[in-house]
Each structure stands twice: as C-alpha cells, then as structure tokens.
Amino acid sequence: MSPSPTPSPTSSPAATDTRSVDLAIGGMTCASCSSRVERKLNKLDGVEASVNLATEKAHVTYPATLSVADLVTVVEQTGYTATDLTPDARRGGRGEALTETTPEAQVGSGPAYAVDRVMSRASLRTRLEVALPLTVFVVVLAMVPAAHHLLGAARPWAELALTAPVALWAAWPFHRSAAINARHRASTMDTLVSIGVTAAFLWSLVATVVGSTGHMYYEVAAVVTTFLLAGRLAEHRARTAGRSALTTLLELGAKDVAVQRIDPTDRVTREVRIPIEQLAVGEQFVVRPGEKIATDGVVVDGSSAIDRSLVTGESLPVEVAPGGEVTGGTLNTHGRLVVRATRVGSDTTLASITRLVEQAQTGKAPVQRLADRISAVFVPAVLVIATLTFLGWLVAGQGAAAALSAAVSVLVVACPCALGLATPTGLLVGTGRGAELGILIKGPEILESTRRIDTVVLDKTGTITTGTATLVDVTPSGRLTPTAALQAAASVEAGSEHPVALAVVRAARQRGIELKPIRDFTNLPGLGARATIKDTEVTVGRASLFDVVPGDLEGDRVGTTVYVGWGGVAYAALTVADEIRPTSPDSLQALRDLGLRTMLLTGDNKRTARQVAEQVGINPADVIAEVMPADKHAAVARLQEQGRVVAMVGDGVNDAAALAQADLGMAMGTGSDVAIDSADIVLVRPEIGAVADAIALSRRTLRIIQQNLAWAFGYNLVAIPLAVLGALDPMVSGAAMALSSVLVVTNSLRLRAFGRSRASGRA
DSSP states (O other): OOOOOOHHHHOOOGGGOHHHHHHHEEOOOHHHHHHHHHHHHHHHHTTTEEEETTTEEEEEEEEETOOOOHHHHHHHHHHHHHHHHHHHHHHSSSSSSSOOSHHHHOOOOOOTHHHHHHTHHHHHHHHHHHHHHHHHHHHHHHHHHHHHHGGGGGGGHHHHHHHIIIIIIIIIIHHHHHHHHHHHHHOOHHHHHHHHHHHHHHHHHHHHHOOOOOOOOOOHHHHHHHHHHHHHHHHHHHHHHHHHHHHHHHHHHSEEOOOOOOOTTTEEEEEEEEEGGGOOOOEEEEEEOOBBBOOOEOOOOOOEEOOOHHOOOOOSOOEEEETTTEEEEEEEEOEEEEEEEEEEEEGGGHHHHHHHHHHHHHHHOHHHHHHHHHHHHHHHHHHHHHHHHHHHHHHHTHHHHHHHHHHHHHHHHOHHHHHHHHHHHHHHHHHHHHHHTEEEOOOOOOOOOHHHEEEEEEEEIIIIIIEEEEEEEEEEEEOHHHHHHHHHHHHHHOOOOOHHHHHHHHHHHHHTTOOOOEEEEEEETTTEEEEEETTTEEEEEEEGSSSSSOOOGOOOOSSSSEEEEETTTEEEEEEEEEEEEETTTHHHHHHHHTTTTEEEEEEEOOOHHHHHHHHTTGGGGGGEEOGGGGGGHHHHHHHHTEEEEEEEEOGOOOOOOOOHSSSSEEEEESOHHHHHHSEEEEEEEEEEEEHHHHHHHHHHHHHHHHHHHOOOHHHHHHHHHHHHHHSEEEEEHHHHHHHHHHHHHHHHHHHGGGOOOGGGTOO
16 A cells, blocks of 8 residues: 655745645445544645545645645545545646546545445345345244244255345445455444354354254344345435435526527627526526526616525515626516626525535534544444453353354444434534525534523624615705705715715715715724815714714714714714614514523614614613724623623624624624624524524534434443343344434434524514
8 A cells, every 4th residue: 555645845835825625535334434534634744634424525624735636545545435526626627636527437436436336325225125025034934933843954044045145245335345444454333244244144154054053143144234224224315315405505506597698690689598607797697587596696677576585594585676686596486687697606695605504514513523533443442342242251151152142242233323423414404404594504613602602792784774774864054955965975975885875875866966076085984984075075974073063963863873064063964774674673582582692782873772772672781882893892802701602793894803703703694795704604594583593503403413422322331231241132233223323313304394483484
C-alpha cells in the first residue's frame, strides 16, 4: 500500500490557502467505517474532515498544497470510494477534480465499489426475498419435533442445503465488506456479522460431515442473516426518507425556461425555450400561470401572486408587481410575468438554501464526537470480548457448543450502527424539516446553543415590523412649504439605503416631486445623512444633528421623526411609520410560551419603541431604544454579562455585529447578506413565528438525538453482558441488533411531523 500523500514543506503564501470539498463516500456500512475515513483524512497536515454516515458524505477543508485527487487516494487506501460532489467537477471544470462522467464513475470505483453494489437497496431486497423462505424452512426443521422424526438422519443435510445459499450468498454483502476491511487491517460492524454467521455455519457444517448428533446452528446463521438484511433494508428506506426534504429542495428548480430573445433576421422579440443551465444574468424570461419561476429575478411586466411555501414555508401567496423580486423555485399562481434574471446557477437563493442544509447535515454536533471515539474502538473491543467469552465458557466446562453460542451472540448483538446513526439521522431529518419550514440551521453545534437560550432580543425594523416605512407627516417651520421640505430631504436621502430614507424618497416620487442633484454625500450611521444641494449643505436626520430645533417642530409623533435643515437649524420635521407584522403579537407570545424573555433593541426613539412594544406584548422594561448601530453588540454583551444566554434576531447590516456577538444569531432571510453571513440560523420565512419554530425545532431535534444516544448506549450496556452470560440466543441477538438501528432512524423520522406553531399561521 502506497504511503498517504502529505503536503510538501513550503513557505509560499499559497501554503496557507485553504479550500473545501464535499465527497460522496462509498462502502461505509457502520459508524466505525465513517470514523476510520474521518481519522485517516484528518491525519493529513492541514486537513479538517467531517464524515457523516447518514448522508454518506464527507466535508473536507484542505490546504492548497493538496488536491482533491490526494484526498480521494487516501479514502481509497482506507478501503472506501470517494467522488467529488462539486458541480463543475462533473463537467471537468476544475483541474484537480475527478472528471469521469460515466454512471459508474458517479457512483464510485476502487476496492469498495463492489460493496456499494451488493449493499444497494435493490440488491438487499433480492437477497432478503431469497433468504426469507429458506430461513423459515430451516427454522421449522430445527425447531419442530415432527420434522426430526420425519427426516431422521437426513435432517442436518437438509438444513445444510437450505442454509448454504443464505449464509454464503445472501450474507455476501457482510462477508465482502469484512474481507475488504481485513485487507486494510481494519474491522467494522460487518466484521462481527461475518464472523458470527461464518462460525455458526462452519461449526454446523463440520458437525454434519463428521456425523455428530450434537446441536446444529444452521438456524442461527440463517436467521441472523435474514434479520440483518431486513434491518439494513429498513435502515436504507428510513435514511432515504430522512433525505427527502433535501431531495425536494434539489428538485424544486425549473428544468427549462422561456427566454425573450431578438430574432436576428427580423429584429422581433420572440420566446425561445432553453435549458435552465443556459439562462444568463440580465436575460428576460416569461413565467405563465402554474409554472415555476426559473431563477431569482425582478418582475419587469405583469402581476401575480407567488406561492413561496416550498421555498420559504409561507402559507399564503405573496402579490408581486413590476419591480418586485421573485425567487427561483417558487410557483406563479396566476397572471403572466416577465422577469429579468438577477442570479443564476449556484448564486440563487434556492442553491444557497440547499448548500446551507447540506453543510448542516454533513457536520457533527459536539455530542457526536464522543460516539465517534467510542465507535472507533468498539468493534476491536467486541472481538476481544467474544474471544474471551468463548474461552471463558470452555474453562467453565460448559462445552464447545455452548461457548460458541455465547460468543456468536456477543458478535451479533453488538451494534455500533445505532451509536453512529443516533446523531446524523436526527440532524438529517431535523434540518430537512427546518428547510421545508423556511428555517436554515447552519450547523449541528447550533442545536446545543438553542437549548441554553433564555432571552430573545429582537430588532424592530424589518423584524417585528414589516420594514416597509411610509411617510405619514411633513411639518415645516416658518415660510418653508411642505413640498420644498420634502424635496430637500428626498434629494439628500436618495443616497441612502436606510428604510426611513427609502420612505422619504418614495413619497417624493409618488407626489411627482423632482429631486435636486447633490454632491459630497455623507452617510451618518444611526443619525442621518448630509449632502450639498447647489451651494448649501443640507442635513437630514436626528434632532441631535442640529443646533436649533424650533419649538413648533418639537412634540411627540407616532413613528420615526427626522429633521431637515441647513446651517445648524432644522426647518422641517418628517415622520415615517412602519407597520407591525400582523403575526408579531402571537409570535412573541409563542416565544414566551417557550420560557423565553423577549426584548426589543432598536435605534428608534423611546416613545416609538415603547409604542411598538406595547402593541406586541413586550414589557416596557425590556425595551432598549436609541441605540447606535455600533453599540448594538455592546447592548447584547451587557445582557450576557448579566448572565443571560442571548439569541439576537435582526435583518440589517447594522445588526451584523450583534448577531455575531449573541450566543445564537438569527437573521431574517429577507435581510442583508452581511446579517445572513453573521447569523447561526437563517429564517427564510420573514416573520417572528419562524423564530419560535426555529427554537422549538432545534430543541426537539436535540431531544431526539439525546433519546437516540441514550438508546444506543443503553442497548449495548445491557445487551453485551447478557450475551456474555449466555442469556441471549444468537437469533434473538440478531433481531435485537437489526431492530436497534431501525429504531434509532425511525425515532428520528418523528421530526418530519413537526409543524408550525399557531403564531406562524397554523391552527
């Protein structure tokens, strides 16, 4: 076996560069397999690998001094297959990637390829269909006294004839896997099964040939094989069901699209249907009623209601008109739309969601590390225990047959599969269900964080409120007219992206007011903006930006008030109001029902903040207002210093630092890219109800994982000693072993029934 590749020493800057890749790992059958692959990859300098048994994938971060081919070589030297899952690797777009495009290459090749084939769902079903009737006949011959009298001395030979196809052909997946791993000086769950079945069969074969009248173990070999085939097939089906949410995401996208293109012969715009892969940014495409929207874009013509439930989890369609943004994979319910593509391929929202879900499912929660360490030494330990059991029974004078029965029971009943599947299957189903509900959990370690959260801090604008502000009042001072005041304010605010600024500009344009050209624009974060109109420097923002605010402009107003003026004097007050999301009051109550303290953190004035808090049920004492963007993270830090475990919910650039500071950051998917990147959980569904659902789902997922681990550990702690003492028949051991893995996966599948809370619109 050639040595594992190692990066050569270098002092070049490239040596510090890191890349990442997802590999499909073939040939893994139990937790010890995934642990071995992970351990071998992590032995390479600079490599960080996480191998997930449930998804059969590895997420690997590696230095530039290595290539994907090096990683594949290490996996193959370990006895398994690896295939690069990078989309452009399939097209040969990366020089270092695998470029095979044949179906076999996509599945894998190398020493474990045969294991993949014999362990496939179809192969397992065929072997089970053959093994089951033969096993029934063997059990009848072995257990029914009438069969003993009927066949007499021919009975062992009849059992041999019936058992041989089961123990040799039907059990071949286990034998094949055990042999491949043995060649690499390793052992897995299949090693235990193969040794147990082989020992029972060979013992019985020798006894038959020499004419022994002692007990035969043909039924043990047959029943154990049949039970384990049934368990492995059920496990396959359950794991496939667990991946269904991600499969649904991958299949949401349209396969082709009707693009508007100019015919070069007559210069007339016509519709041309092309594969979705050929669509480019900037092209316009047509979406008819009932069709999926091909990619992210902006509506150019037409109006309709878009069903976004499959992508965001929203229960009601959303109206769109020219200028409105649409997301690829959503459904156009009625009306013809013309959309300009803004993002295509891997840059789309749907692709980003899929990547986040895949990354979360490939990762591991901290609790899984303990299970992995145990699995790595579990199989060798079981082999030692089985050997000592056999010898111990012989020393105790119980006879070779009884010693063999106890040893086979130990080999068969030991089940690191349940231990290895406990966390990844729960994570697989939980994150998949979250994606269906518009909740993207970025990593398994996030589940641990949600358990400890006791305080939820919410930004106001765009989180509790819709984020769509509307100008409701313009109050001028002196001889300045409302129109002139709005014109000056809107001209300056046209350079800002703040919701208040957008509301002022939108109101001016709706009233047909022409904006003045500006220069020397300066954004004042958390305060306002400043720019020069002609030769006058005009300021728009908080009262603190002005030396003088006339008395007739002062006073309480419902909403956010900004002032416009020059020369240090405010000459008009403009008030903007932001509507509260209809679901916010019930959603905040759902958070309190989870035992969480809810707080409002905003840069808005105290009066407006308290009004909003009163409407949604937040205690006025839990309102932190007039906070500068740069100070939001400090406000979160102060709560943490008081012993609170804080979740922060926001959507803007000004929330990014607070999201990063919080113990758990939750970003609205409609918010800025910076906020989304800083968050631990992304809420594609833009409502506070998604916050309650995210925390409840995370807690439920963690609870399921804990149940799985408790069962896996408890099962082995009880079953192995019973087998050592001879209290478990090998056939019962086989059934228990198969059932344990199926039970863990089935328990995880309960998460598929998790539903949205009433606060999210579900009754």
